[in-house]
Each structure stands twice: as structure tokens, then as C-alpha cells.
Amino acid sequence: MSKEKQEKPLVLITNDDGINSPGLKALAEALEPLANLLIAAPKDQQTGMGRGYLKGDNVGRIESKELNINNRQIKAYAVNGSPAQSVAHAVLELTAKKPDYCISGINYGENIGLAYTCSGTLGAAFEADSLGIKSLAFSKAFPFNKQQSQDYIDIDWNSEKFYIRKIFSKIIHKGFPEKTRIFNINFPYDLSKDTEIRITKQAYTNFGVYIKPENRVLDKAHSLDWKINPKIDNLEQDTDIYAVHKDQVVSITPMNANMSVEIDKELIFEI
Secondary structure (H helix, E strand, O other): OOHHHHHOOEEEEEOOOOOOOHHHHHHHHHHOOOOEEEEEEEOOOOOOOOOOOOOOOOOOOEEEEEEEEOOEEEEEEEEOOOHHHHHHHHHHHOOOOOOOEEEEEEEEOOOOHHHHHHOHHHHHHHHHHHOOOEEEEEEEOOOHHHOOOOOOOOOOOHHHHHHHHHHHHHHHHHOOOOOOOEEEEEEOOOOOOOOOEEEOEOOOOOOEEEOOOOOOOOOOOOOOOEEEOHHHHHOOOOEHHHHHHHOOOEEEEEEOOOOOOOOOHHHHHHO
16 A cells, blocks of 8 residues: 555545435545545435434345446445444444544535434434544535435536535644534535635524424325425524525534533522
8 A cells, every 4th residue: 555545534435315326426536536435325315314223134234336436446335224323334344444534425405403413414423423533514405305315316516526625625634623523514506616615503493394284184194394494584694504595605514412501500409
């Protein structure tokens, strides 16, 4: 192995849309010049799994396959499991060296606001963080009817690749800021190489809200429909939802998985 190859970081690439997603391939193509790649992703579509784990007879089965990445054949692993399970199996079984980073995406659909906990894309990042690996999650805004499908639409990913290389190159050279374990990065639907990048915070609201069903039979199957939350118009400009959907800029949200808050302990005894 050449010295140049040894000096590249080892990056675990995963997603929640499945091993055959064009978004995963685009992510790998963006990172291949900068890193040694370990590609392990769910065999099938696993959107909305969060950090959940699947159960069943075939869970944990791993199939190897070849992906054409920048005209090179690179081994990849299709894991019968969730995004979090893909990360765990990859770290424990598919490499002798712990990855330097885990990078999840590019997801078909934004992961912003209160969607963090149900996102399989971020679930993979949370799992990696629990294993001591700093992570990035890349998602792209798509119409609702283009998400959560294995009938992937393919697009020109060149602008996304440009920003992925730009962001990751900066991280390689400067590292993560103090207390930051995960970067949640969301691209607007209309993206160019001139699009602004904005450091944001999580919006404390849902981007999409459920539509109340009318006159349905309760013991029949029903999938709840969504619509865009009208409250997003009133959000602060430095929130992830406003950045992606109102200003159409790239949102980078520094975060970690610590969901606790500090309070005055004396208040508990005054209740």
C-alpha cells in the first residue's frame, strides 16, 4: 500500500435509502479522491428507521458486491438490516481499523427540524457516534412523492459532490469544532456551485405536518398524508428549515447526540 493511500482517512459510507441508491454512489464518488472507502449500507430501503434495529431470520446477513466508483470497481457490502445495524456490522466485522469518519447519505429528502430522531440517515450517524466515530450526514430536499422509494430518480449530482468535497476537505484539515460530534448537512432542491453555505441550528418544529384523515374506516389500513408546515415562514433565518426552504442555501448544523439539558437542581424539590 502506498504512503499516499495510507495517509488518507478511512471513511465508512452508509445511508438509509439502500445500497443501490444513486445518492450513495454520488457520495462515494465525491469522497473517493480524499479517503479510503468502506461502503456498507442497508440492502433495501430503510427510510424512517431512525437508530432502530430490525429483527428476523435474515437480519445481519451481509452480501458483497462491486460498485463502479469513478471508473474503479470498489467492494461494497449490502447489510440485511437498518442503517444503524449497517454501521455496527461494518465497524465490528468489515474492517480491522476503526473508521476515522462515518458519512451517511446522500439522502433522498431533507432531514431538518424535528425529523432528526426518525431519520435513518442521522440514525447511522448517531450509531457511529456511539462507537466513537465522528460523522457527517448529507441530505437533499426532494418532493415528498420522490422520497421513501426504491424507484430512485437519478439527477446530476455534480453540485452536491462539489460541496461534499469542499466540506470534507475542510474537516480533514481543521477537524471538528469542540463539542461537535455530527454535522447534519442539507442541500436545497435547487443547488449550484454558487449556493451560499450557512451554519444553522435545529428548528424546533416539524417541516411537514400530518393531514387529519376524514371519514375513514379505522380498522382499515391507512397511510397518513403530509403537507408543508405553514409555521416555517415565521422561523428564524439561522434555523435549518428556513435556510433550506426559504432561502434555498446549504444548511450545516453542528450537533451531538446529547439530548439532556441543564436545570437548577433545586427546582425539582420545589415541585
